[in-house]
Amino acid sequence: MRVDQDKLISPKRHRRVTAQDVAEAAGVSRSAVSRAFTEGAYLDEAKRERVRDAALKLGYRPNALAAGLQGGRSHLVAIFVGDMRNAYDTEVVTRLVGALNAIQKWPILIDGGGLSSVKEAMGEVLRYPLDALILRSGSMDPAIARECTKLHIPVISSGRVLNHPQIDNVCCRNQEGSQAAAQLLLDRGRARFGYIAGPAGYSSSSARQDGMTRALAAAGLVPVAVEQGDFTVEGGLAAAERLFERTRLDALLCANDAMAIGALGAARARGIDVPNDLSIVGFDDISMARWPGINLTTVCNPIDIYADKVVELLAARLADPEKPSDVAYIDTHLVLRGTH
Amino acid sequence: MRVDQDKLISPKRHRRVTAQDVAEAAGVSRSAVSRAFTEGAYLDEAKRERVRDAALKLGYRPNALAAGLQGGRSHLVAIFVGDMRNAYDTEVVTRLVGALNAIQKWPILIDGGGLSSVKEAMGEVLRYPLDALILRSGSMDPAIARECTKLHIPVISSGRVLNHPQIDNVCCRNQEGSQAAAQLLLDRGRARFGYIAGPAGYSSSSARQDGMTRALAAAGLVPVAVEQGDFTVEGGLAAAERLFERTRLDALLCANDAMAIGALGAARARGIDVPNDLSIVGFDDISMARWPGINLTTVCNPIDIYADKVVELLAARLADPEKPSDVAYIDTHLVLRGTH
DNA sequence: TTGTAAGCGTTATCAG
DNA sequence: CTGATAACGCTTACAA
Secondary structure, eight states: OOOOHHHHHOSSSOOOOOHHHHHHHHTSOHHHHHHHTSTTOOOOHHHHHHHHHHHHHHTOOOOHHHHHHTTSOOOEEEEEESOTTSHHHHHHHHHHHHHHHHTTOEEEEEESTTOSOHHHHHHHHTTSOOSEEEEEOSSOOHHHHHHHHHTTOOEEEESSOOOOTTEEEEEEOHHHHHHHHHHHHHHTTOOOEEEEEOSTTOHHHHHHHHHHHHHHHHTTOOOSEEEEOOSSHHHHHHHHHHHHHHOOOSEEEESSHHHHHHHHHHHHHTTOOTTTTOEEEEEEOOGGGGSTTTOOEEEEOOHHHHHHHHHHHHHHHHHOTTSOOOEEEEOOEEEOOSOO | OOOOHHHHHOSSSOOOOOHHHHHHHHTSOHHHHHHHTSTTOOOOHHHHHHHHHHHHHHTOOOOHHHHHHTTSOOOEEEEEESOTTSHHHHHHHHHHHHHHHHTTOEEEEEESTTOSOHHHHHHHHTTSOOSEEEEEOSSOOHHHHHHHHHTTOOEEEESSOOOOTTEEEEEEOHHHHHHHHHHHHHHTTOOOEEEEEOSTTOHHHHHHHHHHHHHHHHTTOOOSEEEEOOSSHHHHHHHHHHHHHHOOOSEEEESSHHHHHHHHHHHHHTTOOTTTTOEEEEEEOOGGGGSTTTOOEEEEOOHHHHHHHHHHHHHHHHHOTTSOOOEEEEOOEEEOOSOO
């Protein structure tokens, strides 16, 4: 009578191939197997070869959970995103994921936008001994960040500067960017400025508004009207309609590109000639800003530089956990397209 | 002389609070602490309270690495994305992340688009005992999927059906969707059809092309011209220009929305009146399709249903690892906007 | 209901 | 250069 060997060995759940299995197959010790996979560990070259062969044959890979537990790093990095339905956030996350993948850090994503119980989700993820946490969000409960530093998990905040001795920050020069945009339109002869802001509590939106106000003040002007949007295209469209209802403008700055695209739609629907009668300028330079049919003049908030900087700060922090916290400011520049 | 106690206890790296620490603080055993955090474990309610208090005070959270190693699940799910710079893929990923977060699975992202050594990255991630791997990509090395099944990691393929006894699939009815779109334009009196395809090797693109061809055949027609794009807006724009150069069309179907948006730009730049002289229809219904200035008629490939289905199959597979593999087909529907 | 003890699969240390 | 052995922090039989 034949016996099902496989069933005997693993009755229910499949067992992963372990270093022990490879050791037996290659006729060496467990430690030799470990060394065969450790860069710069002492091991006879022939033996290493033999171990690698056996590992390949058995389909062995060192268990990252066990390796992480042993004391080293987990190589996991959480990215907390305020709202993944926001095009700019999504583009930043995309670059971040690429940059992290490239340095063999594995990003765990948490989307605050799609989640009811953000706090709870963060709590669960913090059970993993993360190498770091990246915050990508304009409005974020600072309590979460504090909790991380208590766990001695490095935090990199992107988009808003958190004043905490253990948190590194990357932030673009919002005020200067917006100021330059306003100056561009002033130089073009515009005088009746409107602004579409983001939701209350987003520092990026208010800093951008300040930049515009400052440029106007230098020219002896004040904004004619301000409306609030929600960073979405629809919100920008609605806010622009309210503005157009209230008053006549010849320049409209928006806290981000998505709202500027909405405003552009509202202007066209109303028969306003952009850019001849009205200039519209966004902020961020998301990829859609250059799409045909949009071709938006905007302030470039360079996403790739941004993401690289985050990863750079991360690496520096990992190398020296005790180093003083850092704030990296990213320079913006105007991108002149068809709406100014 | 004062001695730095902290330095004595943890000379270099910070030590995480463990169950042992909590046990000592609460005056109970390690196992009591574990039980206090395990749903449905026997433990005196008062004691549980005491443990929870101590844990909160010390900032303890069970180490997920150790818990995963112990034998249970890691609660990590890898999402492999073909190209995160593709708007449709990004939107699917966003939904997927939300759906996974909601069921306490933590998605690790790997972006094939931003990565030179995809294979190597996958190899590294497979060192984690993943609960599952989700493939989001039209073109994907099947070797990776095979490797996963060898490791007994459930694989869910989204967008392309992989014929493998252990891989579940979610796929939209590409052919039917495209056929309906072509029929819409036939009913409108169109006869000279063009198609902008995706890169070679993407089954979704060819299935969509087949759908169009089938509808045309039923009307005794054949496509007038086909050009290939790369699923991007720029690629669609270039492909459309080549088409317009070659011949006159009155209907243009595109393998995805991004290329349709590019084609729309090309048509407008050439002074072609859309939709009066030319109908353009996309596929997917990405959020930008409804943006003002675009307002694209398209075939809706419902992203939320799609993502929910993936997670549903995932849950089913986790519940019964031996169940036969499944293919879930998602129905599409036409979304009539301004370009048909 | 509780405590003790045995793993889970690594890597690091320490003799040889 | 190599093999045993001790952590890493948790869960879960098993015994009390």
